[in-house]
Amino acid sequence: MANIKDYSSIVGQAVIDELFLLADKLKGKVIQNVNSTAVGGGVAEILSRMINLLRQLGVDARWDVIKGDEKFFNITKKMHNALHGVDVEVSLKELMYFQEVNRQNAKEMDLCGDILFIHDPQPIALVEQKETLGKKWVWRCHIDFTTPKEEVMAFLKLYIEKYDSAVFSAPAFARKLSIPQVLISPSIDPLSDKNRELPQEVINSVLDRFGIDRTRPIVTQISRFDYLKDPIGVIEVYKRVKKHIDCQLVLAGGGATDDPEGAKVLEDVKNAAADDPDIHVLLLPPASDIEINALQRASSVILQKSLKEGFGLTVAEGLWKAKPVIASAVGGIPLQIAHKYSGILTHSIDGTVHYLKQLLYEPGYAQRLALNGKEHIKNNFLITRHIRDYLLLFLSLYHEDDIVGLNEMGL
Incomplete structure (x- = not known):
């Protein structure tokens, strides 16, 4: 794994110094990421790199993966396609099973984070625990929300609006929501095996x-x-x-x-x-x-x-x-x-x-x-900018007036 200090040769030492400064303000806070897979796809790839770098900065960052059977992931794939505008129907029975799997995960998982950072629709219903646990909850959407099927969107919106804020990758994905929305684009890691120079x-x-x-x-x-x-x-x-x-x-x-x-x-x-x-x-x-x-x-x-x-x-x-x-x-x-x-x-x-x-x-x-x-x-679009955006987002959860400032800055 790369050392956070190695990135200074690419982005400059001032960028790395700022990351340490921001991370220091999160001392004592646990950031718990939850998604649906540890392997495959961009979300798992980003988390596998970012968690290590956040820890090097002194942030207590963790990563958990929800469990589900084939039936659950068939349902979430249908939901994924529907959110992309594909004409598929997700039945009420399927949505109820989706809720049931999320609730079972909530019972089995140790939701210990001060900030629960939930990625994409699969684990979205974990936020039902917010009323019991308190803490700060952020929903991170990595998918294209340009033309979602309204029935599925309406179902997810019931959960999205329980979060403290929602994060989208592009302006076109923003929805009419009652909670703050933040624009943070994903990134690549220039020092990963996928992106470093090769002989x-x-x-x-x-x-x-x-x-x-x-x-x-x-x-x-x-x-x-x-x-x-x-x-x-x-x-x-x-x-x-x-x-x-x-x-x-x-x-x-x-x-x-x-x-x-x-x-x-x-x-x-x-x-x-x-x-x-x-x-x-x-x-x-x-x-x-x-x-x-x-x-x-x-x-x-x-x-x-x-x-x-x-x-x-x-x-x-x-x-x-x-x-x-x-x-x-x-x-x-x-x-x-x-x-x-x-x-x-x-x-x-x-x-x-x-x-x-x-x-x-x-x-x-x-x-x-x-x-x-x-x-x-x-x-x-390098990972150092991505980490900076996330650190600012996490800090803003404890200074809620700052979310307006983040939005004005395009973050």
């Missing part, structure tokens, strides 16, 4: 292991196998571009323990790829960070063709590695890309095809976009 021989060995040709352009999308990441659409883009440019496609990612749809999506992706030897569909196990890093660094262009997206950390990862990125203009992605300056934003398969051909034909232009993108990520 060329490591990159080459990963490509050789997966049978990827280093001499031809490589187009890559890294993401969970999820319909909302539109991997089938990515294959369609590749096939249309392939008619003009001899390139390869890498679709790589893993699953998450709270996502039961992943196996079916992977099967559909393999069927769509058929027997094209230049489409590399890679189901990566947990702890494949070096492989993902190498694949991104070897890529000519990185795609993120999401239909809905809470933030899309893979966009920041690609830009941090000074790679040109083409991504859908959805959710939190436009915060990371200024179109035609630090990357490309698209709205359709046709647009993605057009810009992918342009970037592959014009590597000089692609590189200018990539360098601008890296600078933007350095200034806005």
Whole structure:
């Protein structure tokens, strides 16, 4: 694990000094994070890095994971899809089971934090304990709330409004709520195995292991196998571009323990790829960070063709590695890309095809976009900024008038 002091070479010593100053004001407070999975997805990835760094700053940060059976996670996946605007129905019986699992977790968990930091819908109903336990409660939403199904949103709102504040990743996700809302975008860790510099021989060995040709352009999308990441659409883009440019496609990612749809999506992706030897569909196990890093660094262009997206950390990862990125203009992605300056934003398969051909034909232009993108990520989306925002949020819970100030600052 990286040492918090190592980040000074990237962001400057003044940033690190400020983090220690803010953390010192939280002495004696326990920050307890709760989410639904320890492995897979951006939330678990961020927490696995952030908890260690917070502890190095002197903050008593902890992390617990709720338990649930297959039925529970099938329900929460339906809720997840409904919140993204997918036309699925979550029955009253399913919502009651969701509540029951949350209540069982509340009985079994030691909710010891002075601040209970609850992530996403799966454990949201733990806040029922607030009346008994007191303490400060924050709900952190990592998903795209742009066009949620109103019935599911209305159900969750009953819980959201019990919290002291709600945190969203992008302005478009803000809802009409009776509690303060705070904007805090996610981040990447530049010193993690997924993002640190790699020797060329490591990159080459990963490509050789997966049978990827280093001499031809490589187009890559890294993401969970999820319909909302539109991997089938990515294959369609590749096939249309392939008619003009001899390139390869890498679709790589893993699953998450709270996502039961992943196996079916992977099967559909393999069927769509058929027997094209230049489409590399890679189901990566947990702890494949070096492989993902190498694949991104070897890529000519990185795609993120999401239909809905809470933030899309893979966009920041690609830009941090000074790679040109083409991504859908959805959710939190436009915060990371200024179109035609630090990357490309698209709205359709046709647009993605057009810009992918342009970037592959014009590597000089692609590189200018990539360098601008890296600078933007350095200034806005590294983990040190993320920690600072969270420390300010935690402190504001004890100085509630300051939440208004945080909102005015865009935090």
